[in-house]
Amino acid sequence: MEYLLGEITKRGHIIVGDMDKADFVLLNTCSFIHEARVESEKVAKRLSKKKKVILLGCYVQMFGERVFKIFPEIDLFFGTEGGKFTEKILENLNGKKKILKLNGNENIFYSLERYPLNRFHTYIKISEGCIRRCSFCNIPSIRGGLRSKKIDEILKEVEKMVSMGFQEFEIISEDTSLYGIDLYKRRMILKLIESLTKNFTDKKFRLLYVYPDKSIYDIVSAVKESKSFIKYIDVPFQHVSENVIKYMNREKVDVFEISRMIKKMGLVLRSSFIVGFPEEKAKDFKMLKDYIKEGYVDKLGLFMYSDENDRIKDTVDYSKKIERFNILININKRLALKRMKEKIGKFHEAVFYHSDGEFIYGRLLEDAPDIDDVIVSNNIKLQRFNLVKVKVKDIKYYHYIC
Ligand code: SF4
Known part of the structure; x- marks a missing residue:
């Protein structure tokens, strides 16, 4: 997705995180297991009631032309490695035609621009x-x-x-x-x-x-x-x-x-x-x-x-x-x-990303982003997107508290 966003922004479009402010919604789907497919369908149907959705990723790649029947309310479908389809997506943003483009999985690795979603x-x-x-x-x-x-x-x-x-x-x-x-x-x-x-x-x-x-x-x-x-x-x-x-x-x-x-x-x-x-x-x-x-x-x-x-x-x-x-x-x-x-009472390297005004959230450096444990602090002034040393004080709801 970062590659597609990179190619899109390179051509002058602006990415916004708030869906209400967006003209189009890019929805990347997963199709690895049954639950992932059900989730992809649910989210696509829900979002397409509010915005023009462009459906991308493994679900589209796997279902091919069947997507037209499953999502009659959506017009634009693109398979995996969405960045390759940037021109096609942008050309058809305001069109009424149904477009489906699947990834040919050509024997080449595409190097594209990136639009990073994190800063650390x-x-x-x-x-x-x-x-x-x-x-x-x-x-x-x-x-x-x-x-x-x-x-x-x-x-x-x-x-x-x-x-x-x-x-x-x-x-x-x-x-x-x-x-x-x-x-x-x-x-x-x-x-x-x-x-x-x-x-x-x-x-x-x-x-x-x-x-x-x-x-x-x-x-x-x-x-x-x-x-x-x-x-x-x-x-x-x-x-x-x-x-x-x-x-x-x-x-x-x-x-x-x-x-x-x-x-x-x-x-x-x-x-x-x-x-x-x-x-x-x-x-x-x-x-x-x-x-x-x-x-x-x-x-x-x-x-x-x-x-x-x-x-x-x-x-x-x-x-x-x-x-x-x-x-x-x-x-x-x-x-x-x-x-x-076992980590309580000890100092650990951690990185913090976002705050909701009351707490700041991140992870320990030894934990992988997006999949491992979360660390939470009420010191919202902690430096973000940089390594800081923090002392773990407690564990609550499987989150580290520092
Ligand atoms: S991606 Fe390849 S190695 Fe991994 S589970 Fe699938 S077939 Fe096996």
């Missing part, structure tokens, strides 16, 4: 698409095969954002482990970590979406050794049982061993898991439960399986899925609270 951290997308075929995932069919961005282009993009005052960069992709294999015929993530570290010694980087395969050991070591990378890694394991991992069509790895290695290296581990996956037997669930209980994962993302492509039949009862999901969520809540309480 930003996301650097190092590749688009994915060449793996996890059985539950629609991303390869929506976003196409892997297209990596060249290392020197990534360095230039970071350089530009640094000149604009950005201090922290979240390195993202659909599959960070395989970065570069299409362009350079070999994995280049280690080289990228090395180049970013060498060129931006006083900046912070965080590695997200690292697929757990044989490369994980070297990647974790590189993050640990780097002076610029935050000691944090996101490795979406999806499950711990070999039986389920096989049904997911993912590489067989020892999740327990990898997790122990990550903890030994002193990194914060974020991971996501799918509960109630087809063929998840009681013993598989027990393995997952025992794993979560062990507390390897510092930041847990948990999803209940939903059949996304009719390829794998949903074999676990809905009530069983809910039961298993709730068991894991409750275990994690207890562990998360315990971890948070």
Whole structure:
């Protein structure tokens, strides 16, 4: 979305956060799971009653021409990587014609202007698409095969954002482990970590979406050794049982061993898991439960399986899925609270973003933006968009209070 906004503002349009002041609303949609699609539909229908909505993203890419029937009240539809369609969007803003443009997922990574939505951290997308075929995932069919961005282009993009005052960069992709294999015929993530570290010694980087395969050991070591990378890694394991991992069509790895290695290296581990996956037997669930209980994962993302492509039949009862999901969520809540309480009374680096006049909100530097925990202070004069040292005094509603 930042790329599309960048291209639009470059052509003289103004972005406003307040919908009442806007002439058009750009709505970026998700289509990863059933709940995300329902949410996208609800929001699109609600907003299109008030404003002219331009619908973008994965939902459009996935549904193609069916969007005309689903949203008769909307005229403009564009698939993923919306920035590529800037001209087409602007040409048709005031038209009455129905327009649908899908992303061809051409074998190229587009470098476009950015309109950053934050002033401290930003996301650097190092590749688009994915060449793996996890059985539950629609991303390869929506976003196409892997297209990596060249290392020197990534360095230039970071350089530009640094000149604009950005201090922290979240390195993202659909599959960070395989970065570069299409362009350079070999994995280049280690080289990228090395180049970013060498060129931006006083900046912070965080590695997200690292697929757990044989490369994980070297990647974790590189993050640990780097002076610029935050000691944090996101490795979406999806499950711990070999039986389920096989049904997911993912590489067989020892999740327990990898997790122990990550903890030994002193990194914060974020991971996501799918509960109630087809063929998840009681013993598989027990393995997952025992794993979560062990507390390897510092930041847990948990999803209940939903059949996304009719390829794998949903074999676990809905009530069983809910039961298993709730068991894991409750275990994690207890562990998360315990971890948070360990920070009380200590000083931590934090960054604050916005204030509602009464409180100011931000996050600890060790937490990833947008997905991890929130820190709140009533000292609304705290400096924003810069690192400050604060003492955590309490935990309330799973928020740090300082
Ligand atoms: S690696 Fe990630 S994006 Fe690729 S198919 Fe698997 S889950 Fe989907």
